[in-house]
Amino acid sequence: xxxxxxxxxxxxxxxxxxxxxxxxxxxxxxxxxxxxxxxxxxxxxxxxxxxxxxxxxxxxxxxxxxxxxxxxxxxxxxxxxxxxxxxxxxxxxxxxxxxxxxxxxxxxxxxxxxxxxxxxxxxxxxxxxxxxxxxxxxxxxxxxxxxxxxxxxxxxxxxxxxxxxxxxxxxxxxxxxxxxxxxxx
Ligand SMILES: *[C@@H]1O[C@H](CO)[C@@H](O)[C@H](O)[C@H]1NC(C)=O
Numbered sequence: 001x002x003x004x005x006x007x008x009x010x011x012x013x014x015x016x017x018x019x020x021x022x023x024x025x026x027x028x029x030x031x032x033x034x035x036x037x038x039x040x041x042x043x044x045x046x047x048x049x050x051x052x053x054x055x056x057x058x059x060x061x062x063x064x065x066x067x068x069x070x071x072x073x074x075x076x077x078x079x080x081x082x083x084x085x086x087x088x089x090x091x092x093x094x095x096x097x098x099x100x101x102x103x104x105x106x107x108x109x110x111x112x113x114x115x116x117x118x119x120x121x122x123x124x125x126x127x128x129x130x131x132x133x134x135x136x137x138x139x140x141x142x143x144x145x146x147x148x149x150x151x152x153x154x155x156x157x158x159x160x161x162x163x164x165x166x167x168x169x170x171x172x173x174x175x176x177x178x179x180x181x182x183x184x185x
Contacts, residue, residue: 038119041145041184042144045142047171050139056083062177064180066079075094078095102116114127114128115127125140
């Protein structure tokens with residue numbers, strides 16, 4: 001192999017090494033998440049998605065919200081409120097835990113995965129995979145107990161989006177809680 005042929009191989013090795021390092025920097029699935037502490041009302045302050053048309057036009061965007069409840073062992077009830085192009089909409093989902101993994105699903109409703117990537121119970125990052133086999137979209141949600149976030153909190157969200165190659169889709173939502181408050185408990 002001449003030097004000219006070696007270069008692409010080295011480059012590939014470098015890309016793989018950096019890629020796996022990023023994976024390792026990512027928070028592990030929260031196996032020891034305390035779901036009682038994670039339960040309750042969350043504002044969704046920012047979103048990053050590779051789904052087409054996930055967010056409405058700029059002038060229609062508002063804060064989202066999620067209400068998380070333990071339904072029964074291994075089941076979560078999750079309500080989402082989002083402003084779409086049709087206006088404020090809420091959806092209720094019952095999600096089941098996937099065996100021993102810290103991921104919840106509802107295949108019938110097209111939720112291929114709901115997992116908490118990281119949380120300190122006052123804010124957190126949630127990954128939601130929507131769609132069915134082979135055709136899923138990825139959306140990351142920045143959860144916060146309060147309607148605003150510190151710069152560092154937001155930076156952490158953006159860092160995770162970058163590691164998962166979703167940074168180009170990061171959108172910070174305008175501070176209008178009128179849709180979010182429709183699902184206040
Ligand atoms: C955010 O929350 C604070 C404290 O609860 C409240 O005073 C403020 O009006 C809220 N802002 C919005 C935009 O909802």
